[in-house]
Amino acid sequence: MRISAYIHPIRTYLPCTGVGRHMNHILLGLAQLNGVELELLFSSQWLGKDGKLDPLCPLRNLPQRTFSTPENTTERTWKLFGYPRMDKYLPEQIDWLYAPMETYIPVSKCPVAVTIHDVQAFETNLPWSRTWQHQWFRYKWGRWVRRALSECRIVFTVSEFSKQRMVELLGGDPQKIVVVGNGVEQSFFDIASTNPADLQRPVEASYTLIIGGLRQKKGGNHVLAVAETLLKRQSSLNIVVAGELEADYVEAAKAYPNITVLGMVPDEDLPQLLRGASSLLFLSPYEGFGIPALEAMAAGIPAIVANRASLPEIVGDAGIVVNPEATDAIVEILINLAENTQLAAEYGERGREHAAQYTWSRCTERVITALQKFA
Numbered sequence: 001m002r003i004s005a006y007i008h009p010i011r012t013y014l015p016c017t018g019v020g021r022h023m024n025h026i027l028l029g030l031a032q033l034n035g036v037e038l039e040l041l042f043s044s045q046w047l048g049k050d051g052k053l054d055p056l057c058p059l060r061n062l063p064q065r066t067f068s069t070p071e072n073t074t075e076r077t078w079k080l081f082g083y084p085r086m087d088k089y090l091p092e093q094i095d096w097l098y099a100p101m102e103t104y105i106p107v108s109k110c111p112v113a114v115t116i117h118d119v120q121a122f123e124t125n126l127p128w129s130r131t132w133q134h135q136w137f138r139y140k141w142g143r144w145v146r147r148a149l150s151e152c153r154i155v156f157t158v159s160e161f162s163k164q165r166m167v168e169l170l171g172g173d174p175q176k177i178v179v180v181g182n183g184v185e186q187s188f189f190d191i192a193s194t195n196p197a198d199l200q201r202p203v204e205a206s207y208t209l210i211i212g213g214l215r216q217k218k219g220g221n222h223v224l225a226v227a228e229t230l231l232k233r234q235s236s237l238n239i240v241v242a243g244e245l246e247a248d249y250v251e252a253a254k255a256y257p258n259i260t261v262l263g264m265v266p267d268e269d270l271p272q273l274l275r276g277a278s279s280l281l282f283l284s285p286y287e288g289f290g291i292p293a294l295e296a297m298a299a300g301i302p303a304i305v306a307n308r309a310s311l312p313e314i315v316g317d318a319g320i321v322v323n324p325e326a327t328d329a330i331v332e333i334l335i336n337l338a339e340n341t342q343l344a345a346e347y348g349e350r351g352r353e354h355a356a357q358y359t360w361s362r363c364t365e366r367v368i369t370a371l372q373k374f375a
Contacts, residue, residue, distance in 0.1 A: 001371065002037045003030065004090050006099045008071065009046040013056040015267045018291040019117055022158070022182055022363075023100040024058045029364030031062055036368065039063040041089060041097075043071040065089060075103060079144035082106045096371055100156075104144040113154035113371065115180075116145070118162045118288025118310075122169045126286055128216060146170055149177075154374050156180050156367065158289040161310035178370045182289050183360030184298045191271040192300035192352055199276045203260050205238045206338040208304075209277040211270075211292040212284065213243025214261070219283030219306060220249050222324040226281070227256040229331045237338050239281070242273060274299040278338040282306065283324040290314050294358050297351030302337050302344055304330065318354035320347070 005027055011020045031038045044066035046053055053060040067074065067089045077083055087109040090097065097107050099114045120126070121134070121141040128134050149155055149172040156178050157163050163179050166172035201207075214220040227239050238258050242265040245253060253259050265273060274280065280296035282305045290311045296303040297318060305311040306324040315321065322330050337344045 001035060001095045001368075001375075002091065002093055003096045003098050003371070004039055004041045004065065004094055005030075006041045006097060006103065006105055007059070008101060009042050009053050009057055009059075011101065012059055013054060014058065015264060018182065018289060019101055021291065022115070022117070025183060025360040026100050026180075026364055026367055027059055027062065029360055030368065033364070033368060037063075039065050039091075041065050041067070041086075043074065044068050045070055065091075078106055079104050079140075082147075095375060098367075098371070102145075102148075104148045104151075111153040111374065112151070113156060113374075114148055114152050115156040115158075116148070116162070116166065117158050118286070119145070119165050119169055120286050120288070121145075123165075123286065149173070152176075154178055154370055156370070158182050159310040159313055161313050162288045176374070178366065180363050180366040180370075181358060182291050182294070183358050183363050184291070184294050184355055185360070187268070187271045188274070188295045188298035189352070189356070191275045192298065192348070194272075194275055196276050199272050201276045202240050202262060202273065203238045205236045206278045207238040207240045207260070207276075208279045208281045208334050208338075209274060209296075210239060210241045210281055211243060211295075212282075213245050214241055214249035214253055215244075215246045216248075217284065217286065218243075219285060219324055220246065222283040222306075222327070222330075223281065224249075224252055224256070225327045226283075226330055226334070227259050229327050230258055230334070231256065233331060233335070235331070235335055237278070237334060240273070240277070242270070270295065271299055274301060277301055278344060279304055279334060281330075281334065282311065283322075283330075284308065284311070285324065287311055287314075293319060294355045297348075297355040300345075300348035300352055302347035303351060304333060304337075315351075316354055318347075318350045 012023050040062050085106045090109055094110045097112045102116045121138045163177045167174050212218040241261045274296050279302045282293050286309045293303040293305050293315050303319045305315050305319050307321045312321050
């Protein structure tokens with residue numbers, strides 16, 4: 001099977017988001033399969049002087065094919081006008097044009113499969129749904145998403161929640177929406193056997209870890225409320241934040257001595273950071289999947305997640321699902337896990353068993369199986 005994979009290279013550069021991890025792992029996995037010929041397709045603007053992608057891109061050594069026009073301009077015309085058709089940039093013998101990310105690509109030479117990780121743009125009941133930024137986001141996505149759902153032979157997504165929302169909000173055909181999920185790297189499972197006391201820690205006190213920074217869309221207000229209540233309870237538990245802060249949270253975080261902000265953390269440091277924590281706190285109001293919750297479970301620590309969107313589905317009964325607005329209850333859980341090592345270990349063991357079913361190789365198998373089925 002010959003596959004051309006359209007990508008936004010910058011999204012794959014390390015360290016990257018969950019979508020970037022999905023792109024990297026699925027494409028590297030496909031490239032290793034017997035009987036699969038995979039090449040990348042992207043704008044030539046991303047090529048370095050050596051004719052390859054940036055060294056930060058794990059995909060840089062895969063075969064590649066480029067087009068000369070700028071990425072943003074080209075995609076804008078695809079989505080608005082269905083032009084230019086990209087057939088001339090594909091090899092003569094091609095079985096699939098596949099995008100492991102959200103886009104619309106006009107092609108007639110072969111069937112197209114795209115990946116829509118979530119449809120947050122069309123949700124109307126989120127805390128930010130009435131902002132002009134979200135309404136503009138919804139308008140832009142509205143110009144192409146329904147066309148992609150209609151014209152693409154396969155639409156991949158990462159959770160049953162996201163699939164259901166595509167059906168409910170956009171009228172997507174459930175028969176051709178395929179859930180492939182996400183995986184967890186082996187390094188998170190490996191670190192679970194390490195004694196946290198032997199690790200270098202960002203703070204001396206026990207800490208719960210936040211991944212994704214302090215942002216509204218990651219439940220930043222709920223995290224600040226937890227920090228304030230911990231102080232009122234005179235708890236020594238700290239909150240360590242991995243990721244960038246939105247402007248509104250920079251000064252706010254400084255007001256809490258129990259919050260430590262690390263900024264962007266290299267991917268190779270994340271397993272150790274998780275293993276050293278007493279828990280992961282993930283109060284995001286909307287996630288199409290929520291990889292950090294599974295990474296925490298794989299590392300052997302309890303994952304406390306919001307009862308929102310896909311998160312209850314992803315953690316199942318191995319995670320601790322909470323109302324993100326129930327601050328007092330969340331604080332009680334955090335303190336209990338930090339002090340009761342036996343309870344934390346029980347959740348850690350249960351989480352590891354649950355996370356073991358989420359591997360990138362299984363995700364890749366689901367992709368290739370669907371491509372074979374719908375060819």
